[in-house]
Amino acid sequence: MPLTGIRVVDLTRILAGPYATMTLADMGADVLKIERPGTGDDTRAWGPPFHDGMSTYFLAVNRNKRSMTLNLKEESAIAILWQLLGQADVVVSNFRSGVMDQLGLGYESVASRCPRIVYGVINGYGDSGESASRPSFDVIAQAESGLMEMTGAADGPPTKVGISLADEVAGLVLVQGVLLALLARQRTRRGQKVEVALRDALMSLFTYQAQAYLSAGQAPRRMGNEHPSIVPYQTFEAADGVLVVGVGNEAAWGRFCEVLSARDLLDDNRFATNSDRVQHRGILTEKLTERFACAPVAEWLQALEGASIPCGRVTSAAEAFDDPLTFEREMRVSIPGTDVEVTGIPVKMSATPGVVRTAPPALGSDTNEVLTELGHTAAQIDAWRVAGVI
Numbered sequence: 001m002p003l004t005g006i007r008v009v010d011l012t013r014i015l016a017g018p019y020a021t022m023t024l025a026d027m028g029a030d031v032l033k034i035e036r037p038g039t040g041d042d043t044r045a046w047g048p049p050f051h052d053g054m055s056t057y058f059l060a061v062n063r064n065k066r067s068m069t070l071n072l073k074e075e076s077a078i079a080i081l082w083q084l085l086g087q088a089d090v091v092v093s094n095f096r097s098g099v100m101d102q103l104g105l106g107y108e109s110v111a112s113r114c115p116r117i118v119y120g121v122i123n124g125y126g127d128s129g130e131s132a133s134r135p136s137f138d139v140i141a142q143a144e145s146g147l148m149e150m151t152g153a154a155d156g157p158p159t160k161v162g163i164s165l166a167d168e169v170a171g172l173v174l175v176q177g178v179l180l181a182l183l184a185r186q187r188t189r190r191g192q193k194v195e196v197a198l199r200d201a202l203m204s205l206f207t208y209q210a211q212a213y214l215s216a217g218q219a220p221r222r223m224g225n226e227h228p229s230i231v232p233y234q235t236f237e238a239a240d241g242v243l244v245v246g247v248g249n250e251a252a253w254g255r256f257c258e259v260l261s262a263r264d265l266l267d268d269n270r271f272a273t274n275s276d277r278v279q280h281r282g283i284l285t286e287k288l289t290e291r292f293a294c295a296p297v298a299e300w301l302q303a304l305e306g307a308s309i310p311c312g313r314v315t316s317a318a319e320a321f322d323d324p325l326t327f328e329r330e331m332r333v334s335i336p337g338t339d340v341e342v343t344g345i346p347v348k349m350s351a352t353p354g355v356v357r358t359a360p361p362a363l364g365s366d367t368n369e370v371l372t373e374l375g376h377t378a379a380q381i382d383a384w385r386v387a388g389v390i
Contacts, residue, residue, distance in 0.1 A: 001028025002352045006182070009084050009091040010034060010065065013041040015138065015164055016198060017094035017122050018061040019171035024090070024178065025064035026345050026354040032084065032370060033062065033361070037069040037390060040363040051340065059360050063335060063342060067361035068370045069390050072103055076389045081105070083374050085114050089191075090178055092120035097132035107193045118181040118191040122174045126197035141166035141198035150209065150220035158222070170201035231277035231284060232256075235314060236292035242314040243297050245304060250274070255307040260291050335359045364390070 006029040010021040018033075018041070025031040035041055041062070047055040070077040085091055091110065093100055100106050100121075107119050121127055124136025142148050142160045152159030177194035185191055203210070208229065212218040220228070225244070227233035233246045247256050250273065257266040265271055265287060270280040277284055292300065297313050304311040315323075326332045331344040338359050345354045367390050371381050384390045 001354055002349070004028040006030070006090065007088045008032065009081070009088045011091065011093040011095070012122065013094065014043055014167070015057075015061060016167035016170045016174075017092055018043075019168055020120070020122065020174040020178075021065065021092055022061050022063060023171065023175045026356065027347075028354065029090070031065040032366070033065045033067045034070050034072075034081070034084075035067055035363060037071050037364065037388065040067070040069070044363065054360065059340065060342070062360035064357050065361060066366035066370065067364055068367045069364035071389055074387070074389045076384060076387070078104065080371070080374070080389075082113070084370075085110060085117060088114070088117055089182065090118045090120060092122065092174070092178070094122045096123055096135060097125075097127045111191065111193075114191075116185060116189065116191050118178055118185065119193045120174055120178055121193065121195045122170055122198075124198050126200065127195050136198060138164040138167040138198065141170075141202055145199050145202045146206070146220065147202060150222055152222045153224045154222050156222065166198040166202040169205060170196050170198045173201045173204070226281070226285075229278065230274060231281050232288055234285070236289060238292050238297040238300055239295055241297040243292070243300055244312055244314060246310040248310070252309055253277075256304075256309050259303045259307050259309065260288070262287075262291065 003024060006024070008021055008024055008029045008031040010017070010031050010033045012018050012021060012033075013035075021029075021031050021033070033041070039045070041058060043058040043061075044055055046057040049056045051059055070081060072078060072081070085105075093105075101109075107121075110117060110119055124141060125131040125134055139160055142165065143158070145166070147165070148158040148160055151161060174194065174196045177196060181192050181194050206220070209220040212228065213220065218228075225235040227246075230246070230248060233248075235242050235244045245256070247253050253271075253274075254266060257263065265284070269276070271277050271284055301311055301313060320326060321332055329344070330348075331346070332341060333344045333356050334341050335356055335358065340359055342356060345356065347354065368378075368381055371384075371390070372378075381390070
């Protein structure tokens with residue numbers, strides 16, 4: 001696999017950090033998850049639902065890893081952690097700014113002793129500035145970035161996205177940064193600090209919404225399922241359900257009108273170009289709504305697909321996961337040797353693909369193995385366990 005031989009010390013918990021380190025693990029990295037003795041990652045207790053006693057929240061983002069418990073309030077545990085860092089290529093933490101420094105594990109300290117290590121930091125507001133020490137969760141980042149204000153029905157309240165988008169995109173951006181740092185290390189022979197803030201990562205996705213404000217002063221607003229710059233590009237209620245269509249150019253608009261037997265719309269100067277359609281959005285949407293209500297979703301999809309118009313049925317997540325396409329694309333897979341199904345790996349590589357190999361580990365299940373790999377004796381390991389170090 002692409003990251004075979006790369007060792008990652010994972011000091012993260014909850015979602016953003018674990019999602020990032022799972023992505024590295026999926027591609028072959030040896031990810032050692034460091035957890036608190038007794039309780040572990042907070043999400044181990046986040047339920048129901050549970051699967052065989054394991055929180056499905058934890059299950060979702062911790063496969064392909066090993067778990068080791070260390071009480072980082074103990075000097076002996078910090079000494080063990082330094083041993084691990086000495087053998088690692090990457091360390092990732094998602095503590096608030098200053099916590100790693102308090103543990104004696106700030107970037108400068110780690111870089112001076114382990115110059116080749118890539119030092120990943122992922123948290124709400126980054127590692128500098130007035131907000132650095134503030135606690136944060138995904139929903140806070142969605143609120144403060146502006147995402148909630150632009151999400152939801154036009155006449156409704158601000159709404160969060162249905163998934164933890166800030167956490168997950170921050171995790172993906174951190175993976176990108178870690179891989180870039182590993183690539184740079186091939187030339188420089190030195191690691192570097194890779195820092196990602198949830199709010200920053202989320203705002204980087206605003207693209208055309210951000211540019212409309214920065215270049216034209218047009219602030220994003222809640223528009224439900226409509227698009228600010230393309231019409232029609234939205235949902236419509238058919239006779240038996242809801243479908244979504246996207247008409248991205250004038251040639252597609254012509255084919256779209258043919259499917260709807262809507263020569264009147266095609267000849268109407270108010271809808272001649274996309275700019276015209278955006279300007280007269282309300283009138284056009286009302287006319288299209290009347291037409292789509294006259295036939296079932298399946299009939300519309302067949303006709304629209306036949307005309308090469310992007311379209312789809314609005315389905316539930318359950319329907320999407322049961323769809324044959326999901327299995328065909330290996331986005332619903334079983335962990336070998338278990339009855340656990342998980343989401344698959346979205347990056348499909350022809351020569352060195354990632355693999356879902358092992359289930360998320362039980363708390364501390366690999367502590368003895370890791371300490372033995374470091375050269376410690378069974379007697380020493382037992383003594384640390386009695387002392388509460390591990």
